[in-house]
Amino acid sequence: MGVISRTSVMRYRNVSMAIEEIARELKVNYLVEGSVKRDSGRVRVTVQLLRAIDGTALWSESFERVLDDALAMQSEIALATATAIGIQIVPNEAASIRKNRSGAIHAEVHDRYLRARHLLSLRTKPAIQAAIRYLREALAIDPVFAPAMASLAFCHALLPITSLLRPHDCFPAAQSLASDAVSLDASQTDAHIALGLVDFWYRRDWNAARHHFLHACTLNPGDSAPLMFLAHLHSILGEHEQALTTLGAALILDPVSPIVRTHHGHFLYNAGRSFDALRPLEQVLEMAPQFWVAHLMRGKALATPDHVPGQIPGLSATSREAIDSFLLSEQFAMGNSEPLAFRIHTMAAIGRSVEAEMAFRTMLEMHQSELLPPLHRALGALAVGAPSAALELIEEAFAENDVRLVFLLVESRWNALGESSYADALERANLSAYKLASSGD
Structure with a gap:
């Protein structure tokens, strides 16, 4: 039995939708619905199991405890619901659950x-x-x-x-x-x-x-997060099919999680499938219009026109839209300079060099008051034609273990470092073996 993650389910809280419609969106056969009431230090939870096909209540029960026993009550509810659905929990496992969860919280x-x-x-x-x-x-x-x-x-x-x-x-x-x-x-x-x-x-x-x-x-096994990060690992190593397969398992558990679905677009982008990446990213932004990571990845995908059917590199239509996505990402990120770095790179790539240089100066001014990551500044330096400065910043990135080093293999913009410098950076980032493996594929 698969159980959908809480992050996907909670978006339906206080939403007026038919049971059948919610079940169809989540691709499930049953739903558990509940209500909670607190009064004078006690909590009462009423739970019912609903059949998705017709909304029929197959089982219901109420649980009442003092408030500090709420966690123990959650275990009772989980066991009772599982039994109602027909899941058989072996006695020693059920006892283990009760033992580990029964302490008052x-x-x-x-x-x-x-x-x-x-x-x-x-x-x-x-x-x-x-x-x-x-x-x-x-x-x-x-x-x-x-x-x-x-x-x-x-x-x-x-x-x-x-x-x-x-x-x-x-x-x-x-x-x-x-x-x-x-x-x-x-x-x-x-x-x-x-x-x-x-x-x-x-x-x-x-x-x-x-x-x-x-x-x-x-x-x-019901948590989408470790699957998502495992897929992330596959993706940055160039193991794109494994990444997408593993993320697919995370999406089954958490189908409308903004971060999980954003990474679907992200890993398609890393695989060189920028056009395919747009659909899941736009689905995220329909659900969460201020999710800055999705705006960032959408900008990256739009600014890589060689992967978009019928798009000629350098044309302004998708590039302008990419810049708009980066601006929205900057607005909603509330403290991340990656959207600015990619906006500078995109403006320079389409010939808006004066604007790119102005934005790069702004980046350097920002760095005086709040230290910006070396690789964000390095990408900006590459964009405005300062490769020596970019190489110095890459040295700084290795000195402080900048987290963005993990993307060197899958972010094509770093090829502008030059073959020798790029190969050296991959070697130092423990990625060169994966470059050879992906080239062999």
């Missing part, structure tokens, strides 16, 4: 944890920093609440990717927090994902990252 701790999990999905610096505040508040109340510690590690592992924070300031903390979370509870998926992200973005140790992501998949 402080209601405020759980509330802060859930708020943080929601904010994490937005992938912006302010949202992730707010998530960190909630998680720290949760841990101040309960210092050994492993889920909060694991999610805090995940937050620190995401910040250098989604914001301008330096890798050295984030990844060691992510490593430490994830290790502590695993020591408290080895089943914490977020902790293993965080360890994988440290190896992926910071150390570029592909085998170690793969191990962590696969282990996280085993721990929680």
Whole structure:
């Protein structure tokens, strides 16, 4: 049985849609619907199982507990619902679930944890920093609440990717927090994902990252996140078919998650299929018009006209649209200079050199007040015809383990470094072997 991820399901909260229509969009046969009421320190949850084909309620039950027993009640609901659907849970596994989940959890701790999990999905610096505040508040109340510690590690592992924070300031903390979370509870998926992200973005140790992501998949087969990051690993190594197949499994679990579907477009783009990448990206923007990562990837795809049927490189129609996408991405990112770097590159590529140089000067001015990642500045330098400066910035990127180094193999714009310099950069980024393998294919 497959279970759709919470991030895909929650968009239907408070939406007036027929059960049949929701089920059709999610491609499911059954839906579980519930209501929650709190009163005088107690919580009452009513759950019913609905058959999608006709909306018939096949089973319903109510659960009532004191508020601090809410997590134990969730396990009861899960077991009761599974039984109602006809899933047979072997006795020792059911006992294990009850044993691991039955301890009373402080209601405020759980509330802060859930708020943080929601904010994490937005992938912006302010949202992730707010998530960190909630998680720290949760841990101040309960210092050994492993889920909060694991999610805090995940937050620190995401910040250098989604914001301008330096890798050295984030990844060691992510490593430490994830290790502590695993020591408290080895089943914490977020902790293993965080360890994988440290190896992926910071150390570029592909085998170690793969191990962590696969282990996280085993721990929680219903979580789309480890599958998504495993697909990311395949993609940046040029293993494009594996990337798309693995992401397809994540999409089954989480079909309308903005970040998962954005990566569908992203990995198609990495595979040189920019035209195909546009459809999933535009689907994301229909659901989440302010999702900056989708605007960024749409701009990249539109600015690569050699992959678009009938489009002549250098023509302005798709390039202007790409620039508009980069501008929207800059607006909604709230603290990421990647859209600016690609906007500079696109303007220079279509002959708007004066505007590109002005934007590059703006980038350098921004760097004086808030340090911008070296590879973003290097891409801008390449665009305005300063290859020596770009090479110096690549040296800086290696010195600080800039996370964008992982994209050297799949981002064609870096070919402008020249054959020798590009080959050297791939070697130092632990990517040259994959370049040879993809060339052999």
